[in-house]
Amino acid sequence: MDTKLLYLEDQYQKEATGKALWHEFTDLIVDQTVFYPTSEGQPNDRGHVYIDGTEYIIVDTWSDGDSIHLMSHDTFPDDVNGKEVKQVLDWDVRYFHMRFRTALKILSGLAYTMYGATMRINQTYDDTAWVDLELDEISKEQVDELFAEANKIAKTNVDTSFSYMSREDFLKNEELMKICKGRVPDYEKIRILHLNGIPDQMEFGTNVKNTSEIGEIEFKTNLVKGKISRRINITLK
Numbered sequence: 001m002d003t004k005l006l007y008l009e010d011q012y013q014k015e016a017t018g019k020a021l022w023h024e025f026t027d028l029i030v031d032q033t034v035f036y037p038t039s040e041g042q043p044n045d046r047g048h049v050y051i052d053g054t055e056y057i058i059v060d061t062w063s064d065g066d067s068i069h070l071m072s073h074d075t076f077p078d079d080v081n082g083k084e085v086k087q088v089l090d091w092d093v094r095y096f097h098m099r100f101r102t103a104l105k106i107l108s109g110l111a112y113t114m115y116g117a118t119m120r121i122n123q124t125y126d127d128t129a130w131v132d133l134e135l136d137e138i139s140k141e142q143v144d145e146l147f148a149e150a151n152k153i154a155k156t157n158v159d160t161s162f163s164y165m166s167r168e169d170f171l172k173n174e175e176l177m178k179i180c181k182g183r184v185p186d187y188e189k190i191r192i193l194h195l196n197g198i199p200d201q202m203e204f205g206t207n208v209k210n211t212s213e214i215g216e217i218e219f220k221t222n223l224v225k226g227k228i229s230r231r232i233n234i235t236l237k
Contacts (some may be wrong), residue, residue, distance in 0.1 A: 004032035018023025037063040100129040
């Protein structure tokens, strides 16, 4: 009962129509969806679906590894299976996540290039985001330098693009494995983000088409016992 992931084919698709395959109370699976599930440090999309003219508010989206589950405030009708399901994203929420995701990928790519730092984990929210870097410590001067370089890329109208690599080939690529610290999901194909100015990186989240959409990347002060934490918090202007 696999769900086709429309959000990876076109990250700017705001609406779609799918067919209901399965449901249980407030839980619905469709054959294809634009709703991104909570994963890879990116929160779930929110929005609405329409079935036989009735609106259902989608408050959560999650993946079981094969199918995407759309979670509603209200119980879906008993006869929903096989019916058409119109899906509409809360685009403002999704777009903020896209801008943050690309900003984090720029920062993590530059941190690797400039300081040999790898990314341990990252998280995006509606109005802020953070990335943990594998460094013993990082100075204020290094952070300032990192953000200056990141904003140069953000202001240079650089396009993003994606390709797929077999898991076998990915595991053989020393540079890609080094950047991700060998943390590779058990997928047959690995999605790769290409962005001129930073190293290629594994990425399964949603991103903007061009860095000019990000805005200015701002560092939020994060001090731990007088030192800057390895967790870099950001906001966007």
